[in-house]
Amino acid sequence: MDPRWVVIVLANTFLVFLEGQLNHYLAHAPVTVYLCGLALPVAGLRLRFRPGLIAMFLTGLVIDAVRPVPFGSTALLLATLFTAWHSVRARLPRDGIAPPIIGALVANLALFLAQPLLLGTVVAAGTTASRVLVDLLLSQLGVVLLGTWFFALQEQALLLRGVDLAEEARQPGGAL
């Protein structure tokens, strides 16, 4: 079994757990953060197509299992975002911390705005514009604050399994 997608899926499962715990405490406010966009950048920037697609699809299923959206919808969304990113990544800057953070912000925005479409019109109408705006701003802030740490966590977890993504990306046919 390819350790790349296994490690990425496990790290993303941990992200879903952390997000759940954060929202548990934020319920006092009540506001919420959506951090699923953080699941995409390492796979989008560094992984080859097949392990990346598997990792994103399974991550989406893990997210869908704990949310009231149709099961598999986030999986297909993440897989689509990954495929789009993978197909244009050769033309985009990939060095440094800015590309993954910007990628995570864009992915998070797309996934967040897709939620009302997935939940249906009745549920989508049951909120206020101010709530959507506050939650979106907090989510994007969360992505910026946690991004660097979470990407490092994923890369270190892969290094523990003997996979150096940075090195692989520089090899012929790699991401860089």
Added chain:
Amino acid sequence: MSPLQFIRQRPFAVLAVVAILWLLTPVALKRLAQVSLFEFGAPADFAASYARDLQQYWSLRTRTKNELLQTARDLANLNASYELRIQENESLREQVQRLEEALHLPSDAEYRTEIARVVRREFGTWSQRLVIRKGRNAGIPVGAPVVFTGGVVGRVAEVYAYTAVVDLVSSPTLRIAAMVDGDSRPFSFQGGPNPPFAQARGAVEFVPLDIYASEQAPKRIVTAGLGGVFPAGIVIGHVQSLELDTGGLFKSGAVLLDPRLNELHEVAVLVPLNPEQQ
């Protein structure tokens, strides 16, 4: 072209194949995957919940003896008043039973109470839910009403082996037949919309024209007992304002829900004793 070359050169075609395969996957298989993944993540939430309980235990251990004595005294007073109410309830229950027998009325649905700790609160932008620490192991069915000392919490939406997901009363996914406390005419209550940094809300519609409410004189609304889920008389919230509908036949307005709803630690699930009656 080898499959590997195809994957490299046609990523969007591969994505389309994956999407079609997923759409063609049998629903039973999808449901199995969803339940398995939820159960896979449940122990982590359980561990976090038990860690919070332990944290609370140790924080309580830091209280002084005087504080504990004061609390014990308060609890003793509370217990005495509850004892009295239990006796009153018992005599009322017997009276209701006698009247039902005399008038040949069908008896109300009966429930047993299952107390459950809250594992995770989720006050999302579009939906509000709770995960509780009891599920199929405690005989909790889907659709069971969930209450707390302040009134309605919500309804059980999903049941797993050791956990259950509750749709909160503030969630737009929940509709309840309600009535003003002391009035018998039912109307519709729906959760949401919930603004940020504010108390949870709901909305009522089809309210009779002769009912008035304002911020200065709010009206308490309770469950109407229709629809077979919630027993009658459980507090939902307070109507803060009522305005004429566009049709002019009814009123609609905003409801302020209990402020403790988003900081619940423990809830009571009402499990029907005779599900056939529901």
